[in-house]
Amino acid sequence: MDTKPGELPGEGFAAAEAQITNWLIGPARRSCTPVEIVNGLVERLTDAGVPLWRVRIAQQVANPLIGAWGVVWKRSGGTELYTVPRGVLQTNAFYGSPFEHVVKTRTRFRGSLERLERGRDHEVLFELAAQGSTDYLALPVEYGDGSVQASAFTTDRPGGFREEEAALIERLMPALAAAMEPAAMRHSMASLLEVYLGSGPADRVVGGAFQRGATTQIEAAVMVTDLRGFTGLSEKLKPDRLLQLLGAYFEIVVDAVRAEGGDVLKFIGDGVLALFSSEGNGRAEACARAVRSVGLAFARNSDPELRFVSAVHVGPVVYGNIGSLDRLDFTVVGPTVNYVSRLESAAKLLDKAAICSADVARSLPASMVRDLGQHQLKGIADPQTLFELTLPP
Structure with missing residues (x-):
């Protein structure tokens, strides 16, 4: 002009x-x-x-x-x-x-x-x-x-x-x-x-789900990872090296979860709790994404000091805000979460890198799992059939 x-x-x-x-x-x-x-x-x-x-x-x-x-x-x-x-x-x-x-x-x-x-x-x-x-x-x-x-x-x-x-x-x-x-x-x-909640929970909070008790039940594949021998590492390593190792481990797992469209909901000590919702794509795809993220995490780990286990289960979870009047946490709770925690403990006892439940195994190709037989899980009365995830070398 x-x-x-x-x-x-x-x-x-x-x-x-x-x-x-x-x-x-x-x-x-x-x-x-x-x-x-x-x-x-x-x-x-x-x-x-x-x-x-x-x-x-x-x-x-x-x-x-x-x-x-x-x-x-x-x-x-x-x-x-x-x-x-x-x-x-x-x-x-x-x-x-x-x-x-x-x-x-x-x-x-x-x-x-x-x-x-x-x-x-x-x-x-x-x-x-x-x-x-x-x-x-x-x-x-x-x-x-x-x-x-x-x-x-x-x-x-x-x-x-x-x-x-x-x-x-x-x-x-x-x-x-x-x-x-x-x-x-x-x-x-x-x-x-x-950053703190993951993209799915963040969207829900922004959308108004921020009141205590504002929860919903969804079906999801839940993945837990946990470091092996963390107590020994904490006694052996200097604090700066221990924190560096933890940071590398969390980065590997979080990047793998995000790459498959999952949400990291919580860091529990040296453990990671992640969620893959079945909404939209169904149970089989949620399980597949969770298992792919497990494989990706192991594939990206090149540090011999970083040894971790992973477990995957699928089922209904209560998803949303829980807590006290002045302190809330956006997380998932319910039997599915408790069960996957028991699976993670079993993976350590069985000396397996990654295992899953029978419900997850039924959603996966037979080539991706190996039957480990029945095992007793803490807090569960009947023996449970567990499966090892056959991850790529």
Whole structure:
């Protein structure tokens, strides 16, 4: 959009600025997701004539696993939500970057990407220039709680943004903050709940299942893993090595569970409790996913000190919030959970890496299990037929 004769710089954008501002502080603030906000902002700016090539809105977050998340739009690639591992914010990818400048100084960063110099300009600017961008504008997005997030706008027009275009984008930042802050809070809360509860329970809590006694009964394959000889390891190893070993073990198991669409519900000492719901795909598929995750966990373990056992059972579980008036836990309880715990103890006694119940074995191909005969399980009157899972070597 060019300035018409007699107009001051930026006057040609007055109507567009009012329309975009009203959308940001109105519908976008009330109900849009971060991706929808970025898409809507880009669409309205390009309709006004601003030649955007790439837009990124980043959000630092209090999360033990990620340091930031954000939304990036590219003219050629659409829009996507991304996350940044926590450690990245402690590297040169962040130090000295335009985003660090924006967050720490609360001021904008503007730089032509057509006149970059090695040793002076940050590597991210060279990367953007190599992809075709000509101008870079980074701006602070200040929230009501005092935190500062960062945004970046680039163009591929030779010569870069016109001054009135950059000024329009900058004037929109308070309205963008008004829209992004509640959307970011909703997203960050869901992300944090997922870290501690798993994706399935997190979705249920966000959906309103957060009252004590808000439970439901579902059918699921339940998997338990437990380290072998943990007491001996804790006496033999130094604390830092023990914690390192535990961290590696949990990472192996959790990644395997997630890879098969399961939820890790709880860490119990050196044990892991995971759930594979049969909702949607049925009992056989839930069992198959649980067993595949067991195989994947063992396949990924390359540390000879890490020896663990696993057990799988399937059946009804009570799934939801239990606890006291002021302390709740989202977990599963019931006979199925008790039974799989007994199976895990039996796996250790029988010196088997992974076993399952007869109910699980009936849902699996015969080649995946081996009959171990009948064995007495603690707390269960009748002997139970157990099966060894024949995992790939």
